[in-house]
Amino acid sequence: MKLQVNGQSFDREPQPGQCLRTYLRDLGWLAVRKGCDAGDCGACTVWVDGRPVHSCLMPAFRAQSREVTTLEGLGADGQLHPMQASFQKAQAFQCGFCTSGMIMTCASLNEEEKKDLPFRLKGNLCRCTGYRAIEDAVRGHVVVDDDVAGRTCGANIGTSFAEGLVQGRERYTMDCVIDDLLHVKVVRSPHAHARVLAIRQDAANALPGVRLILTWEDVPRKAYTTAAHDDYHCDPDDTFLLDNVVRFKGQRVVAVYADTEAIAEEACRLIEIDYEVLPAVFDPVEAMKPGAPRLFPEGSEARIDDPERNIFKQIESEVGDVAQGFAEADEIYEGDYSTDRIQHVHLETHGSVAWRSDDGRLHVRTDTQTPHLIQEKLAYVFSVDPRSLHVFSERVGGGFGAKQEMLTEDLCVLGVLKTGRPTKWEWTRSEEFIAGPGRHPYQMRVKLGARKDGTLTAVELRAVSNTGAYRNHAGEVLSAALVSPILSYWCPNKKGTGFAVHTNAIPAGAFRGFGRTQTAFAIECAIDELAEKLGLDPFTMRRINMIREDSAVRGIFPGGDEFDIGSYGLDQCVDFVEQALQSGRGEPKPQGDEWLEGKGVAIHVQEGAPPKEHRSQANLSLAADGTFHLSNGVAEFGNGTMNTLRQIAAQILGVRAARVETVVGDTDRTPFDDGTFASAGSSVCSKSVELAANGLKGRLLTAAAKLLDRPVEEGKLFDGNAVFADQSISLSELYRRTPQADLKFDVKRRAYSTPTTLGFVVQGFRIAINKETCAIRMLQSVQAVDAGTILNPMQLSGQIEGGIAQGVGSTLFERVVIDDEGDVQNATLRNYRIPAFADVPRTEIFYANTYDKVGPLGAKPMGESSIVPVSAAIGNAIKDAIGIRLTSLPFSADRVYEALYGDDAEGAESTS
Amino acid sequence: MDLHTITTVLRPSGADEVQTWADGHAWLAGGTWLFSEPQVHTDTLIDLEGFGWEPLKVSDAGLEIAATCRIVQLDNFKAPPDWVAAGLIPRCCRSFLASYKIWNEATVGGNLVMSLPAGPMISLTSALEGVCTLWSRDGTERRLPVAEFVTGDNRNALRPGELVRSIHLPLAALRKPFAFRRFTLTNLGRSEALLIGTRDPDDAAILLTVTAATLRPYQFRFPAGVSNAEVRNALDGAIADDRYLDDTHGSPRHRKHLTYLFAEQIRAELGV
Structure with a gap:
């Protein structure tokens, strides 16, 4: 078949059922990406004869004699297409995985079409940005600032990979060409709980191209946890590479390695497995009852708090005296709330490629947030020296916590160990839904007491989380759930009781704002309910009770205060949001009596570092040419950390950001780091860079002062020079003239997660709700944050907008629907909707004016917490509008309908 | 997505070239649904594109929409001014969950044959009193109102090997x-x-x-x-x-x- 791609002629026959996307990728056009593989996300958008199509849906043979344009071919004569330039200047991406399709779509729009972006972009999903930056790009807004020496922090410094990304040159995990690849596919359990009795694989083994089939009998019987934590005790070892007991529907049972994906899939279909089906339980409350099916019988219950009741982790703690607090209360509110399972929907699915190099080392190319922890985990499971393993990423297409697990690397490494051949495993989108991590569903009961004047006398929270079949992160999530939202209020009497419970549901995992997103929903709704009982408005209620600058910061654990309020801007944030909601800005309520309007607010206090100890190291050195080299083991997957780190280093070293070459996410090229989770990037990793940069600066000035015979205190670094009052020397010259023995221009510094500061975030919404259709319309969204010094306003607003968008999705419609048998009913993006352009309101963002004493250069992290107060703020706005408290997320129109009309729904027809 | 079980693609130039029908055969129109899910029970795609059916034919009797008419072609259709109900066409095209980019490949017939409750071409053509013409492999032809063609969620009146040739919208309905x-x-x-x-x-x-x-x-x-x-x-x-x-x-x-x-x-x- 002949066709033109980007002006070049190709002649190659496609496979009969091949789609155009993989055909183009096989030709080497790797910027054509697989997001959903089903036409829903648009990441694969290319032009065919000038018209944009989703190439995953187009039969490859239909491209015969046609002209295809991919992102790589969009620019002409080495020049960026205007839309490519616009995406760079507006930095209209975070992880960048959607960018190929986004640019190809936007570049196809005429001016008239650009007026209706909600419609034109409904087939292009971005999970990171919240779409505002993408709209900026389409409108031609220039957001990126010039990179100026000495002014890198505080400026909108564009990320270093922007230019390559918009031209399709950046490489994600699967964007590598390796000969002789083996492909992994797995047979997944059709039962939620079963014992494997027999596996018949003769027919599969006989299939030409099948190279290896592995069952539980073929793999090391060594328990581990898929969750990545530095602290080994966080997540007890409960998983085997392949097991003879399956505890959720979708658990992998057999791994097939074959020459092609097609053969591997066919082999999977030919494998017959006999199971002894065991009783299953899906509800965590049911799972705790006597007689419930037990997931981990004797011998497998290591470090489960109460294996007979399936309780992995039980936490109960109290500060003050809650009973006394309730006795002193004039009003008490008590209510039940629940949240559902949410999928991360990072656009790049899980996947990795492993191979052995000639020197015998194993290389694992993977999309992970925690390369160093994966390295250690692989070394443990396969009993190899960690130094023989190289784990790395180039670009990672989103994570949001889902890539803090070892889910694909293990079977790839096993394939290499067993066959010697390079091995690849790429998950399908549906596999993410049936076997990937998701947000823990929570069932919660909140009880609050207050005096007539509004002062809280007691706060009590009971939470039951469904961790599913395995415990990945459940303990830490539970701890965050019980502690974090309660920090917002200084009330002396607090109690939390929590259970992380095993069921035969899909294991949950870490997800942006974990635990606290669930319980902040419950608590912040409850605060409004109590305020209403007391006749106080929601802002007043919060101002009375929220922690103050001099408050002791206490969760539910007695003992010392583990937090330092490095800067306090919560009061400013509350004011900003209240004023904005009163301003009349945003959209007016739609016309018609059927529309009701409401306002809602919620606050959140976020710990500025992960709950457990977090280690990070920065290595920073001066090169002979006067540039700097920075390496840190954090991962960049759209969080912007890589850029923030080089901004900090550049600011301290007085150079342009571009002068600091920065490497992250690679165990060979960076020192150990726990990876990217829980806002560590902008706290711990940044701190290590700040320390290293200050250390290197000191050494450079000392050396320059010595060389020039000047007092060191007089010196400063600026624009690649060490500058003294009347003399200066370029850093390259300094390097050249410094005697070899004195050349100590490389500095290593470590940082830890203590002390931990607090960030503050306040979200407000004005919404309208249609009492006939039950539609909810966002009229105004406001978020105010105290992030201390703003290191990169563009990146920070992007994180905030992205978090709000995810919050809006999980508040209004996102929910993994699992039926009574444990089957996921919506394992595709057309049935599990994430917010599209049309679903996300634009948010007014305000920053408190503070300088954090703990954080690097006065900054504190805010990438994670923007999502946390969203659900409660919307819930409070709905209550304000219709007078009914919705207590179960999500608030989709069909559920609003039940709340409004409930059992009287039939009657509603006649009144509407 | 790649349909790994497909071993054969037939690209006939007319329906009469397809005399036999077997389990595992599937008509391929735009492919936008077929290629969106694994089709492990399908091994042969029979491409309708080569039939060369005229997408839209206006006559005194109304509008004849070929099954292979792309959504984009229907959306671009300029109706005679007295076809008041043609205003439903852009509204229904905009009622796809799918992006307008999919319209470049997806077909009207494909939407009918999928027979999903939310299929907007079903809404359009049934509301406009459309009648499907169905061709079977033995050369016989039958007609069914669209509202009767779709019998349930993802279910319709098609028999094995039968295909939708076109949908006729009567003039009276279009007015x-x-x-x-x-x-x-x-x-x-x-x-x-x-x-x-x-x-x-x-x-x-x-x-x-x-x-x-x-x-x-x-x-x-x-x-x-x-x-x-x-x-x-x-x-x-x-x-x-x-x-x-x-x-x-x-x-x-x-x-x-x-x-x-x-x-x-x-x-x-x-x-x-």
């Missing part, structure tokens, strides 16, 4: 004033309920078509001046509660609620 109501749980998402009413210019009778909310299309003919109670009674009598779709795009009870709400709005709008 009717209409009312259109639609609701989606997510903005611009999949239809939770899509109701269309048309009014006969001569006797003011109303044809109400309920789609998306229900497992298959339901149609109601009401005389001029019909009351809301009569409309409600008709809905009550025809659509049992378990005929409302239950999936992630809307609950049955909300779909029913929207159906009654929109039916009343359409009655009021058209019953002038």
Whole structure:
């Protein structure tokens, strides 16, 4: 078949059922990406004869004699297409995985079409940005600032990979060409709980191209946890590479390695497995009852708090005296709330490629947030020296916590160990839904007491989380759930009781704002309910009770205060949001009596570092040419950390950001780091860079002062020079003239997660709700944050907008629907909707004016917490509008309908 | 996605070249559904593209839409000015969950054959009293109203090997004033309920078509001046509660609620 791609002629026959996307990728056009593989996300958008199509849906043979344009071919004569330039200047991406399709779509729009972006972009999903930056790009807004020496922090410094990304040159995990690849596919359990009795694989083994089939009998019987934590005790070892007991529907049972994906899939279909089906339980409350099916019988219950009741982790703690607090209360509110399972929907699915190099080392190319922890985990499971393993990423297409697990690397490494051949495993989108991590569903009961004047006398929270079949992160999530939202209020009497419970549901995992997103929903709704009982408005209620600058910061654990309020801007944030909601800005309520309007607010206090100890190291050195080299083991997957780190280093070293070459996410090229989770990037990793940069600066000035015979205190670094009052020397010259023995221009510094500061975030919404259709319309969204010094306003607003968008999705419609048998009913993006352009309101963002004493250069992290107060703020706005408290997320129109009309729904027809 | 089980693609230039039919064969129109899910029971795709059917044919009798007519072609169709109901065409095209980019490949016939409750081409052609022409492998031809062609969620009247040749929209229907109501749980998402009413210019009778909310299309003919109670009674009598779709795009009870709400709005709008 002949066709033109980007002006070049190709002649190659496609496979009969091949789609155009993989055909183009096989030709080497790797910027054509697989997001959903089903036409829903648009990441694969290319032009065919000038018209944009989703190439995953187009039969490859239909491209015969046609002209295809991919992102790589969009620019002409080495020049960026205007839309490519616009995406760079507006930095209209975070992880960048959607960018190929986004640019190809936007570049196809005429001016008239650009007026209706909600419609034109409904087939292009971005999970990171919240779409505002993408709209900026389409409108031609220039957001990126010039990179100026000495002014890198505080400026909108564009990320270093922007230019390559918009031209399709950046490489994600699967964007590598390796000969002789083996492909992994797995047979997944059709039962939620079963014992494997027999596996018949003769027919599969006989299939030409099948190279290896592995069952539980073929793999090391060594328990581990898929969750990545530095602290080994966080997540007890409960998983085997392949097991003879399956505890959720979708658990992998057999791994097939074959020459092609097609053969591997066919082999999977030919494998017959006999199971002894065991009783299953899906509800965590049911799972705790006597007689419930037990997931981990004797011998497998290591470090489960109460294996007979399936309780992995039980936490109960109290500060003050809650009973006394309730006795002193004039009003008490008590209510039940629940949240559902949410999928991360990072656009790049899980996947990795492993191979052995000639020197015998194993290389694992993977999309992970925690390369160093994966390295250690692989070394443990396969009993190899960690130094023989190289784990790395180039670009990672989103994570949001889902890539803090070892889910694909293990079977790839096993394939290499067993066959010697390079091995690849790429998950399908549906596999993410049936076997990937998701947000823990929570069932919660909140009880609050207050005096007539509004002062809280007691706060009590009971939470039951469904961790599913395995415990990945459940303990830490539970701890965050019980502690974090309660920090917002200084009330002396607090109690939390929590259970992380095993069921035969899909294991949950870490997800942006974990635990606290669930319980902040419950608590912040409850605060409004109590305020209403007391006749106080929601802002007043919060101002009375929220922690103050001099408050002791206490969760539910007695003992010392583990937090330092490095800067306090919560009061400013509350004011900003209240004023904005009163301003009349945003959209007016739609016309018609059927529309009701409401306002809602919620606050959140976020710990500025992960709950457990977090280690990070920065290595920073001066090169002979006067540039700097920075390496840190954090991962960049759209969080912007890589850029923030080089901004900090550049600011301290007085150079342009571009002068600091920065490497992250690679165990060979960076020192150990726990990876990217829980806002560590902008706290711990940044701190290590700040320390290293200050250390290197000191050494450079000392050396320059010595060389020039000047007092060191007089010196400063600026624009690649060490500058003294009347003399200066370029850093390259300094390097050249410094005697070899004195050349100590490389500095290593470590940082830890203590002390931990607090960030503050306040979200407000004005919404309208249609009492006939039950539609909810966002009229105004406001978020105010105290992030201390703003290191990169563009990146920070992007994180905030992205978090709000995810919050809006999980508040209004996102929910993994699992039926009574444990089957996921919506394992595709057309049935599990994430917010599209049309679903996300634009948010007014305000920053408190503070300088954090703990954080690097006065900054504190805010990438994670923007999502946390969203659900409660919307819930409070709905209550304000219709007078009914919705207590179960999500608030989709069909559920609003039940709340409004409930059992009287039939009657509603006649009144509407 | 790659359909790994496909071993053969046939690209005939006419239906008469396809004499035999076997399990595992599938007609390929735009491919936008076929390529969106694994098709492990399919091994042969038979491409309709080579048939060269004229996408849209206007005649005194109305509009003939070839099954292979791309959505984009239908959306771009410039209807004669007195075809008032042609205003439904862009509305229904915009009722796809899928992006307008998919319209470049997806076909009208493909949407009918998928027979999903939310298929907007089903809404359009059933509301406009469309009649499908079906061709079987033995060369026989039969006609069925679209509203009868779709029999359930992902179910229709096609027999093995049979294909949809075209959909005829009669002129009289195309000249009717209409009312259109639609609701989606997510903005611009999949239809939770899509109701269309048309009014006969001569006797003011109303044809109400309920789609998306229900497992298959339901149609109601009401005389001029019909009351809301009569409309409600008709809905009550025809659509049992378990005929409302239950999936992630809307609950049955909300779909029913929207159906009654929109039916009343359409009655009021058209019953002038």
